[in-house]
Amino acid sequence: MTRSAKKSAQVSSDTPAPRKPGASREATLNHALDGRGTPRMALSDSRALAREAYERLELPSWRRSGFWTTSLESLDLDAQQTREHEPDSARPAILADAPCAGVLVQRDASVVHVELSDELAERGVIFCSLDDAARDHQQLFERYYLRRLLIDRHKLEAASAAFWSGGAFLYVPPDLHVSEPFQIVYEISEGLTAQYAHTLAIGDRGSDIRLREYAISGETEGQSLHARQFELYLEDNARCRLAQLTDWNGGAVHDVSTSVVEVARDAYCHWLPALLGGALVHHHDEIVVAGPGGDMAFRGLFFSERDEHLDVFAVDLHETGPSGGDVHWRGAATGQSRASFEGLIKINEGAQQSHTYLQFHSMLLSREAELDAIPSVLVGADDVSASHGGTVGELDELLIFYMQSRGLSRPQAVRVIVEGFFEPLIVQLDDPHLEALIRERIGNKLHAAAEDIERYALAR
Amino acid sequence: MAELQIRNLHVRTDDREILRGVDLTVRTGELHALLGPNGSGKSTLANTIMGHPSYEVTEGQILLDGEELNELEPHERAKLGLFLAFQYPVAVPGVSVANFLRMAINAQRDEPIKVKEFGVQLDRAVNLLDVDRAFTSRHLNDGFSGGEKKRAEILQMAMLGPQIAVLDETDSGLDVDALRTVAEGVAKLHAEQGIGALIITHYQRILDYVKPEFVHVMLDGRVVLNGGPELVQRIEREGYDPIREEVGASV
Numbered sequence: 149m150t151r152s153a154k155k156s157a158q159v160s161s162d163t164p165a166p167r168k169p170g171a172s173r174e175a176t177l178n179h180a181l182d183g184r185g186t187p188r189m190a191l192s193d194s195r196a197l198a199r200e201a202y203e204r205l206e207l208p209s210w211r212r213s214g215f216w217t218t219s220l221e222s223l224d225l226d227a228q229q230t231r232e233h234e235p236d237s238a239r240p241a242i243l244a245d246a247p248c249a250g251v252l253v254q255r256d257a258s259v260v261h262v263e264l265s266d267e268l269a270e271r272g273v274i275f276c277s278l279d280d281a282a283r284d285h286q287q288l289f290e291r292y293y294l295r296r297l298l299i300d301r302h303k304l305e306a307a308s309a310a311f312w313s314g315g316a317f318l319y320v321p322p323d324l325h326v327s328e329p330f331q332i333v334y335e336i337s338e339g340l341t342a343q344y345a346h347t348l349a350i351g352d353r354g355s356d357i358r359l360r361e362y363a364i365s366g367e368t369e370g371q372s373l374h375a376r377q378f379e380l381y382l383e384d385n386a387r388c389r390l391a392q393l394t395d396w397n398g399g400a401v402h403d404v405s406t407s408v409v410e411v412a413r414d415a416y417c418h419w420l421p422a423l424l425g426g427a428l429v430h431h432h433d434e435i436v437v438a439g440p441g442g443d444m445a446f447r448g449l450f451f452s453e454r455d456e457h458l459d460v461f462a463v464d465l466h467e468t469g470p471s472g473g474d475v476h477w478r479g480a481a482t483g484q485s486r487a488s489f490e491g492l493i494k495i496n497e498g499a500q501q502s503h504t505y506l507q508f509h510s511m512l513l514s515r516e517a518e519l520d521a522i523p524s525v526l527v528g529a530d531d532v533s534a535s536h537g538g539t540v541g542e543l544d545e546l547l548i549f550y551m552q553s554r555g556l557s558r559p560q561a562v563r564v565i566v567e568g569f570f571e572p573l574i575v576q577l578d579d580p581h582l583e584a585l586i587r588e589r590i591g592n593k594l595h596a597a598a599e600d601i602e603r604y605a606l607a608r
Numbered sequence: 609m610a611e612l613q614i615r616n617l618h619v620r621t622d623d624r625e626i627l628r629g630v631d632l633t634v635r636t637g638e639l640h641a642l643l644g645p646n647g648s649g650k651s652t653l654a655n656t657i658m659g660h661p662s663y664e665v666t667e668g669q670i671l672l673d674g675e676e677l678n679e680l681e682p683h684e685r686a687k688l689g690l691f692l693a694f695q696y697p698v699a700v701p702g703v704s705v706a707n708f709l710r711m712a713i714n715a716q717r718d719e720p721i722k723v724k725e726f727g728v729q730l731d732r733a734v735n736l737l738d739v740d741r742a743f744t745s746r747h748l749n750d751g752f753s754g755g756e757k758k759r760a761e762i763l764q765m766a767m768l769g770p771q772i773a774v775l776d777e778t779d780s781g782l783d784v785d786a787l788r789t790v791a792e793g794v795a796k797l798h799a800e801q802g803i804g805a806l807i808i809t810h811y812q813r814i815l816d817y818v819k820p821e822f823v824h825v826m827l828d829g830r831v832v833l834n835g836g837p838e839l840v841q842r843i844e845r846e847g848y849d850p851i852r853e854e855v856g857a858s859v
Contacts, residue, residue, distance in 0.1 A: 383624065437616025544662065544698070549659075549660055550698040552687055553658045553683075553694075554683075554686060554708070555712050560715065564700065564703055564708075568747075569702065569704030570702070571701075574701060
């Protein structure tokens with residue numbers, strides 16, 4: 149199912165029309181941010197603009213070609229509360245034993261824990277709440293804040309830009325290499341909570357960092373809302389390994405978030421979102437190669453279960469060439485869950501010698517689950533290569549028999565298959581703590597879905 | 609000492625009867641060869657012994673030490689000491705040979721095998737099969753050549769130490785060197801660990817290196833002739849047609 153760039157280039161005449169804010173219902177594809185950002189202005193002004201958009205817009209629905217709808221219409225915004233918390237000196241359990249260059253934890257609406265070693269602070273690293281950064285590092289803040297993000301495409305984006313509190317800010321000065329990861333944790337502590345979150349991270353020229361962002365909760369009851377904006381800017385020659393883990397642990401969390409990563413001249417980013425659950429998750433993740441020589445590896449994995457609804461829009465945008473890209477996602481679905489992965493490669497006019505590839509592999513583990521993949525390629529330059537491919541998989545009975553013949557029980561064999569399916573991505577994290585965490589969580593989900601998986605296997 | 613007994617085994621798949629009353633007994637320490645032309649039911653027998661879900665036993669019994677296996681899951685048969693070397697080994701993506709072996713060994717034990725003990729066993733098996741230790745870090749059968757896959761099968765057999773192994777056309781698709789390594793590996797496991805083996809083949813090449821004491825000929829879903837090594841030479845010389853004619857009257 150690989151298509152050549154030339155063939156797909158025909159699609160590029162179909163430039164998205166400017167959208168009326170809030171009118172998200174359309175029969176076409178999602179729209180990339182496509183380089184757009186919000187003009188530089190004072191924080192109070194952008195909040196006011198976002199607030200105005202929030203008042204004006206309806207709760208969003210994303211509709212596509214009649215067979216897919218992600219609708220937030222069932223979200224009761226009025227029932228959501230913003231909850232404040234006192235500082236907490238303890239690290240969250242999810243970071244137990246994890247190496248940390250710094251830790252920042254936001255519980256509901258409050259940043260409750262910030263750690264940064266004196267040594268890194270002395271060398272110029274800034275790691276603090278975004279509130280503090282807006283006040284104490286105003287120049288840096290205003291230079292980058294919302295540079296690649298919009299605030300009025302839909303009501304929840306506007307809400308996030310208008311109402312975020314706490315937030316996380318990371319600045320790593322030129323040429324500083326930090327091998328241990330900076331860890332940012334967003335927690336929702338109970339149901340009926342609105343969490344508006346914002347991460348702004350900058351790797352200055354020649355810096356080399358690892359960044360982890362967790363969006364998690366315990367088991368909660370009642371709807372909650374997590375609306376987050378994430379922006380990472382990697383200046384010339386900077387490198388970053390970024391991983392984001394989302395796991396709302398079966399809670400009725402509605403997570404509508406946008407992440408954008410900008411890769412400047414000769415910079416590199418390895419980015420892996422791991423989406424491990426949430427009642428309704430709509431993530432728009434966009435990586436922009438903005439400078440010549442920029443390169444990136446964009447990996448992602450998801451596992452949906454029960455009646456979860458997951459909608460991922462992953463964009464690989466090349467603004468200049470030469471540039472490189474490699475997008476590789478894998479997803480599995482159990483229960484009655486529905487998951488959609490839409491992947492877009494876009495190579496702008498003039499971005500000559502851009503080379504990129506998009507692949508998506510899926511594995512369906514239940515008769516009632518649904519998994520869609522929609523890859524597209526828009527190419528505006530002629531000296532480029534861009535293509536996509538993928539596989540659709542189910543449990544291979546012959547493989548199960550093979551493993552059973554070696555003494556593994558059927559559930560063990562299924563687990564090996566699904567873990568093996570994700571393993572090519574997990575090992576790339578090069579982070580034993582996070583790798584173990586993701587393997588364990590996927591293992592637990594498989595265990596919980598074992599009967600369902602078995603029924604599906606027998607029915608085929 | 610274990611005894612695998614096949615009694616009057618009838619097997620069907622997709623409405624077609626493939627085995628029509630097979631009788632065969634293999635004991636620990638014995639080397640058996642099962643010969644027969646394509647389509648005679650050899651692979652069906654191998655898969656049925658191991659409990660492949662696509663094959664339905666309609667009559668007869670598979671017994672290990674008198675205990676009927678017919679209703680047991682494949683992994684339960686493995687735990688009782690049966691092993692099947694696949695004709696077409698299946699790739700296990702994302703799982704290294706070593707990790708898979710550890711899982712398989714631990715599946716048969718109450719306590720997980722100690723790292724050191726596993727390492728010693730693995731070294732021994734790796735030497736036996738003349739493969740590089742680096743081979744065991746590769747994902748099992750994923751991108752393996754035909755020869756590598758067959759070596760990996762015998763490597764697993766060496767590590768799991770079954771009572772009785774069924775080798776389903778382990779010699780097919782191998783060049784002479786690979787064939788010799790694999791066959792000598794089997795012979796050595798037989799000599800050293802006393803493994804009983806049923807070697808299924810439709811060439812006779814493997815039998816240049818492994819010398820079976822018992823030879824059986826399968827035609828049209830039945831074992832029609834039992835004998836010793838002399839049967840191998842006869843088939844080499846005459847093919848199956850004279851045997852078919854001979855037994856035709858009695859079938």
